[in-house]
Amino acid sequence: MDNNIAPQTNEVVTKPTSKLKKILFFSVLAVIILVASTAAYVNSENKKLVNSYEDKVYPGTFVFDTDVSGFTKSELHTVLEEKVNEISSRKINVTIGDSKFEKSYLNLETTIDYDTFENEVLSFGKDKNFKEKLALIKEPESRSYGYEVVYSEAKISEFIDTIAEQVKIEPINASISVSWDSVSVTEGQIGYELNKDELFNNIKTALQDIHGDELVSIEGNLKEVDPEITAEALKTVDTKISSYTTYFQPGPSGTNIQIGAGMIGNVLLMPGDSFSTVEAIGPTTPEYGFVSANTYLNGKVVPGYGGGVCQISSTIYNAELRAGIIPDFRTYHEMTVGYVPQGLDATIGDEWPDLVFTNPYDYPVVVNVYASGGSITAEFWSNSQATGGVTYEPKAYQTGALSADTYLYGYNSAGECISEVYLDSSVYKPF
Incomplete structure (x- = not known):
């Protein structure tokens, strides 16, 4: 048995001296200051970066295929103007049959809404917080803007109207045309419009x-445009619904009557159309062959x-009444005439007074006036059903030596009076 006992060793832990503590403290402090300084610097630079884009377009921004990142509004406007100028230089060619019409975009005042578009591009991201703005700048995502071309619709309309x-x-x-109891209809033609x-x-x-x-x-x-008056409508004219004839002597008045009747000839009145005797005859001047003859003026x-x-006009008036048509305007002479009864x-006159009436029927009416051999005749032609089978007859009753009241009577097929209309009273001056 070994009685030798190994001696025990005790470790001695030494505590840092105050000098070492100071070294550690200042080392840590230096690191903290460095980190803080670095963070402050980075933060400052980031602020500068974000602030630098306050009036610029954020990175990753395209107008169609043009990169406008970092552009100011002025620079962006210049780019947009160049693009608009490219558009304005284009032309439109319109072809219609063998005809061609050209117009430049510039003439149509093509442009864009600069302010609205520029503000839209520049304002992107400006409403974000600081971190979000910084991310948009440092980690941009590509985005593209397109604008709409604006133009003058009035200019387009002017161009189209010209075409x-x-x-x-x-x-x-x-x-x-009505001639000698014969009715002739000429077909119309279809028109075309843009x-x-x-x-x-x-x-x-x-x-x-x-x-x-x-x-x-x-x-x-x-596209086709139909005539307002068709042959189908005119072919419904098949009957002379009234006629009246007066007579005149050869001389200046007779010459004027024949010329005036020729001026009227055949006048077509569609339903609702009005007839003016003054307009139908036209100016009664020497240029049209009219001569000087007796007239009534101031008694x-x-x-x-x-x-x-x-x-x-008096002959037409009598035929008109017999067609069952009441005048819109009629006036009597200053003094009596010999070719029709009083009333x-x-x-x-040259412009007024006038004999005016309107076609009241659902069918066309043709006023046919002609003069020859000392007589003038006015005929009214329409459809056989226009008057509904009623025959009309005007009557003037003398109310004095120089006055008369006029009525229009309607008779059915049995000759019975079925209507009576008072027209007016006529009062004449003595010669």
């Missing part, structure tokens, strides 16, 4: 195409160009 005026083909109304709404929309679509061609071709279309018989044409005359 429409040059390509239109007016329709030709059917016509009717489809303005369609062309307007096609031009707008072309202008809105930002990436369109330098020369945009558009085909315009014409006296005096010479005047066109004297005698009142016999035309059944109708005087006219």
